[in-house]
Amino acid sequence: MNATIAAQMMGADFLKLRKKRGTLIWALVLALAPVLIFFIVRAAQHSSNAIEHPSAGGLSGYTDAVRLLAMFFGPLAAIMIGTDAGAGDVSAGVFRDLVVTGRSRVALFASRVPAAVGLCWLVIGAGYVLIILGTYLLASGAPTPSGTLLANGLGFSLLSTGAICAVAVGFASLTASRPAALTVLIGWDLVASPILANISSLGSSRKLVLAQAVSHFSPVNLGDRGGRGSTVTMSGATGVIVLAVWLLAFLALGAWRTRTMDA
Amino acid sequence: MSSTAQRAAGDSGDLAIETRGLTKRFGERAAIDGVDLRVPRGCAFGFLGPNGAGKTTMIRTLLGLTHASAGTMHVLGHPVPLERGQALQRVGAIVEEPRFHMHLSGRENLRIVAAARGPETRERIDPALARVGLSDRASEKVKKYSMGMRQRLGVARCLLADPLLLILDEPTNGLDPGGIQEFREMVRAMVEQEGRTVFISSHLLDEVEKTCDAAAIVDRGKVVTQGAMADLAAGGTARHELILGVDDAERALETLKGSELVLEARPSDEGLRVILAGGPQTVAQLNAVLVGAGIGVMRLEPVRHSLEARFLEITSRLDAHVEPREVSA
Numbered sequence: 037m038n039a040t041i042a043a044q045m046m047g048a049d050f051l052k053l054r055k056k057r058g059t060l061i062w063a064l065v066l067a068l069a070p071v072l073i074f075f076i077v078r079a080a081q082h083s084s085n086a087i088e089h090p091s092a093g094g095l096s097g098y099t100d101a102v103r104l105l106a107m108f109f110g111p112l113a114a115i116m117i118g119t120d121a122g123a124g125d126v127s128a129g130v131f132r133d134l135v136v137t138g139r140s141r142v143a144l145f146a147s148r149v150p151a152a153v154g155l156c157w158l159v160i161g162a163g164y165v166l167i168i169l170g171t172y173l174l175a176s177g178a179p180t181p182s183g184t185l186l187a188n189g190l191g192f193s194l195l196s197t198g199a200i201c202a203v204a205v206g207f208a209s210l211t212a213s214r215p216a217a218l219t220v221l222i223g224w225d226l227v228a229s230p231i232l233a234n235i236s237s238l239g240s241s242r243k244l245v246l247a248q249a250v251s252h253f254s255p256v257n258l259g260d261r262g263g264r265g266s267t268v269t270m271s272g273a274t275g276v277i278v279l280a281v282w283l284l285a286f287l288a289l290g291a292w293r294t295r296t297m298d299a
Numbered sequence: 300m301s302s303t304a305q306r307a308a309g310d311s312g313d314l315a316i317e318t319r320g321l322t323k324r325f326g327e328r329a330a331i332d333g334v335d336l337r338v339p340r341g342c343a344f345g346f347l348g349p350n351g352a353g354k355t356t357m358i359r360t361l362l363g364l365t366h367a368s369a370g371t372m373h374v375l376g377h378p379v380p381l382e383r384g385q386a387l388q389r390v391g392a393i394v395e396e397p398r399f400h401m402h403l404s405g406r407e408n409l410r411i412v413a414a415a416r417g418p419e420t421r422e423r424i425d426p427a428l429a430r431v432g433l434s435d436r437a438s439e440k441v442k443k444y445s446m447g448m449r450q451r452l453g454v455a456r457c458l459l460a461d462p463l464l465l466i467l468d469e470p471t472n473g474l475d476p477g478g479i480q481e482f483r484e485m486v487r488a489m490v491e492q493e494g495r496t497v498f499i500s501s502h503l504l505d506e507v508e509k510t511c512d513a514a515a516i517v518d519r520g521k522v523v524t525q526g527a528m529a530d531l532a533a534g535g536t537a538r539h540e541l542i543l544g545v546d547d548a549e550r551a552l553e554t555l556k557g558s559e560l561v562l563e564a565r566p567s568d569e570g571l572r573v574i575l576a577g578g579p580q581t582v583a584q585l586n587a588v589l590v591g592a593g594i595g596v597m598r599l600e601p602v603r604h605s606l607e608a609r610f611l612e613i614t615s616r617l618d619a620h621v622e623p624r625e626v627s628a
Binding site for chain 2: 040041044045047048051052055056057124128129130132133134135136137138139140144298299
């Protein structure tokens with residue numbers, strides 16, 4: 037398969053995803069609405085009592101907003117998009133029509149991943165633009181993040197959501213069922229991950245939790261509020277390995293299932 | 300015999316599909332059981348069988364949608380699954396009902412498949428849509444399409460491959476009589492004008508009889524018989540039968556039995572039933588023989604063999620385990 041065909045297939049998968057209005061709207065709502073609400077509430081608090089409540093924007097507002105986007109609502113948007121990409125063809129019943137083209141099934145799977153991550157990053161990018169606007173427009177004289185921090189914050193947001201999006205593509209391809217994959221991954225992200233991270237008796241095995249590995253790369257202080265901050269210390273190398281294992285494992289499982297399933 | 304019918308009879312020796320001992324098991328149950336199938340190129344070939352006979356499983360196995368348990372298969376000369384990619388490059392298929400991304404337009408759905416087939420395929424989207432009469436509705440979402448329009452879009456999707464072989468699974472399901480007629484004409488045009496091979500799986504005997512040049516009858520996972528349509532309906536050999544109405548049946552019978560133009564002659568309720576030794580062109584000679592013998596001929600009617608009768612005969616005998624056999628002209 038040459039680069040032209042690969043690009044066309046990615047474009048086709050991207051088309052399928054971006055035209056799915058329900059998924060796209062909800063992903064945008066998840067990426068934008070919490071950040072918007074956060075800045076509105078903080079701005080209202082600041083305007084009512086500037087001494088007790090710091091400005092909505094500035095470095096403090098930026099840090100909290102990035103945490104909101106990269107660790108809480110962005111991953112949910114990424115899971116929605118990833119599961120749609122992974123199980124969309126099977127759910128619509130068109131997977132067999134793609135197989136009948138003679139194209140390798142692994143290629144059919146592989147084109148889903150960049151399409152899903154690409155759309156996910158566009159959605160997260162929109163959320164990040166909102167964060168930057170809020171950070172500077174609502175700074176009220178407070179210190180603002182440096183250009184480097186802004187770049188690192190964007191990179192972290194994209195890494196965090198891109199990783200879970202790719203995992204979602206693999207897992208949905210493995211289950212071949214979007215509702216099942218969506219339920220399991222949201223349950224894992226919202227419930228299981230924070231619980232596991234907070235069970236101290238699990239010790240260093242908690243490093244295996246994806247959110248813990250991802251949070252290691254955060255350029256802002258995530259704290260441990262909400263239970264999904266960096267509660268387990270690990271080296272950069274460990275973080276990279278855990279991240280790579282999650283990605284490789286789920287992408288390999290998704291590719292295997294796509295290659296072997298009855299279409 | 301037309302060139303299409305000759306190809307259907309396998310004269311060309313060039314096969315679009317060939318399977319040997321093809322078997323697909325689901326646990327203990329064999330959905331297809333040792334199938335030897337030969338589909339000649341350039342004809343419309345019916346794959347006929349009752350519901351649950353294994354038709355769709357056969358198609359799914361041929362297309363690599365599911366793995367065969369045993370046997371070999373070749374599609375357009377390529378061994379499958381070894382050269383599946385090459386084999387399917389010029390194959391278009393509709394398996395069961397055509398399915399689409401409902402949130403995309405007809406044209407966008409074709410773009411999805413064209414992307415997987417290759418860059419040159421994109422140029423075929425508009426001609427394919429025009430061919431099936433969907434150009435003016437191509438920008439509408441598929442969820443707004445009727446069943447007939449979806450069937451036509453499915454055919455357009457097949458045409459993206461510029462197919463040498465089209466495999467259509469129950470293609471007239473859900474079509475109204477007008478749609479069925481249009482579909483039949485389209486299949487005939489594809490075969491006769493474009494030289495494509497069309498493999499049609501159906502349980503509708505009448506449809507296969509009207510559309511196809513050759514057929515295989517399948518039941519309980521086995522191909523019971525296959526061959527050119529006329530031969531298949533006639534029951535194994537290229538029989539040409541007549542019903543004769545004469546003024547003196549006894550003398551006519553004696554005359555006919557002594558004639559080398561006749562294989563068999565016997566009285567029946569309708570008159571004398573005669574099996575000719577030659578083709579239909581010998582009917583005039585036979586008439587001349589009878590008239591020459593002083594026998595008045597009042598009726599001379601070719602017997603039209605019904606595929607339906609043959610189908611029911613075959614499938615009702617299956618309990619007695621009929622060995623598969625091939626018929627050809």
